[in-house]
Amino acid sequence: MKKIPDSFRSFTEEQYPFFVKILETDNPPGEEDAMAELLREEMEEHLGAKTRKDAAGNLLAYLGEGKDAFLLGGHMDSVMPCKNVKVVRKDDLVKSDGLTVLTADDGAGIFEILTALRYIKEQNLPCCPVDLLFTVGEEVGGVGVRKLKKDHLRARHGMLLDRAAPAGVFVIAGPYKRNFRVVFEGRAAHAFEAEKGVSAIHMAAAAVAQFPQGKINKSLYANIGKIQGGDSVNQVAEKATIEGEVRAFTSLAAETLLEEYQRIIDSILYKFSASGGFVPKAHLEYTSRREGYHHEENMSLIKTICSIHKEMGIETSMQVTRACSDAGDLTNKGIATINYANGAQHVHTKEESVSMKDVIRISWVIVQLLQHLGEHPEILAAD
Numbered sequence: 066m067k068k069i070p071d072s073f074r075s076f077t078e079e080q081y082p083f084f085v086k087i088l089e090t091d092n093p094p095g096e097e098d099a100m101a102e103l104l105r106e107e108m109e110e111h112l113g114a115k116t117r118k119d120a121a122g123n124l125l126a127y128l129g130e131g132k133d134a135f136l137l138g139g140h141m142d143s144v145m146p147c148k149n150v151k152v153v154r155k156d157d158l159v160k161s162d163g164l165t166v167l168t169a170d171d172g173a174g175i176f177e178i179l180t181a182l183r184y185i186k187e188q189n190l191p192c193c194p195v196d197l198l199f200t201v202g203e204e205v206g207g208v209g210v211r212k213l214k215k216d217h218l219r220a221r222h223g224m225l226l227d228r229a230a231p232a233g234v235f236v237i238a239g240p241y242k243r244n245f246r247v248v249f250e251g252r253a254a255h256a257f258e259a260e261k262g263v264s265a266i267h268m269a270a271a272a273v274a275q276f277p278q279g280k281i282n283k284s285l286y287a288n289i290g291k292i293q294g295g296d297s298v299n300q301v302a303e304k305a306t307i308e309g310e311v312r313a314f315t316s317l318a319a320e321t322l323l324e325e326y327q328r329i330i331d332s333i334l335y336k337f338s339a340s341g342g343f344v345p346k347a348h349l350e351y352t353s354r355r356e357g358y359h360h361e362e363n364m365s366l367i368k369t370i371c372s373i374h375k376e377m378g379i380e381t382s383m384q385v386t387r388a389c390s391d392a393g394d395l396t397n398k399g400i401a402t403i404n405y406a407n408g409a410q411h412v413h414t415k416e417e418s419v420s421m422k423d424v425i426r427i428s429w430v431i432v433q434l435l436q437h438l439g440e441h442p443e444i445l446a447a448d
């Protein structure tokens with residue numbers, strides 16, 4: 066078992082003030098400019114990277130020459146409350162002051178990537194060409210990654226540091242997610258002559274009752290999370306809306322369920338039209354989509370990561386998750402991407418924390434990986 070060199074531990078500790086800067090920079094979704102500026106400066110000054118911002122606001126950077134680059138990335142936004150973060154450190158544990166999230170999701174991932182790259186540069190270690198991608202709006206449905214243009218990147222393999230877990234954990238499969246909305250349009254009438262109206266609320270309620278939802282099977286989940294409609298208790302409601310999401314491990318399973326929803330809607334419309342001359346309407350639409358993925362365990366990149374873990378004495382844990390990340394969208398754009406641990410814990414809460422022990426280990430995994438890929442370019446040249 067190879068130990069992490071003390072010189073790397075102290076190098077990472079020297080970078081700690083930059084970690085605090087990342088964590089304390091305000092970064093709600095849609096307000097990533099200050100974060101992008103901080104990262105751009107760091108990458109240009111200390112890594113000598115060429116950077117660019119795309120039309121969506123994603124920050125991209127390029128290191129080294131060659132077409133077989135490796136993608137490293139994370140997201141610049143965090144869930145609220147993430148303004149005026151005050152970082153508090155006790156021994157190795159890094160937390161907020163309890164009033165905000167820490168923003169280690171995904172600040173820890175970003176810091177680990179940049180620390181590893183800076184170390185490689187300063188030590189002049191072998192390294193593959195690297196594409197860097199820091200997205201916007203990940204926490205609000207992958208807004209940035211969806212708009213990303215594939216031809217802005219050279220890489221066909223990649224790793225995000227966006228899994229809230231300790232070193233050794235990474236995700237090899239994630240779900241397809243379809244958010245949907247159904248708007249029902251009936252006919253208003255006074256409640257005392259309800260026979261002249263068609264209740265949109267009644268139609269929506271019928272849909273909620275009939276749509277399969279909850280855990281449908283071990284790889285298919287659906288949830289109706291919002292319902293809205295009607296203006297007044299003495300009026301037959303003219304409009305009602307339901308909103309929900311479907312998650313599945315194949316896009317076919319997700320879309321098949323939505324087709325079933327459409328058939329149920331059609332039958333509801335038929336039933337509610339039969340009572341009079343008025344034909345009610347309903348419209349099912351997707352409000353957002355995230356793509357799923359599944360990597361084979363014998364993919365060279367995965368095997369390389371496993372052997373690095375073994376050398377470091379870290380246990381490998383490959384996970385299949387029902388949580389979405391940018392890795393799915395990137396994989397569907399042709400960049401086979403895994404989602405690696407960033408060390409963060411209790412993310413999306415004010416108790417969020419990260420241990421510097423984990424930060425150092427994960428950064429060292431990245432150093433080892435980039436070095437290995439630099440010495441074995443055939444791994445990235447393979448499909």
Ligand SMILES: [Zn+2]
Pocket residue numbers: 140170171203227
């Ligand atoms: Zn995240």
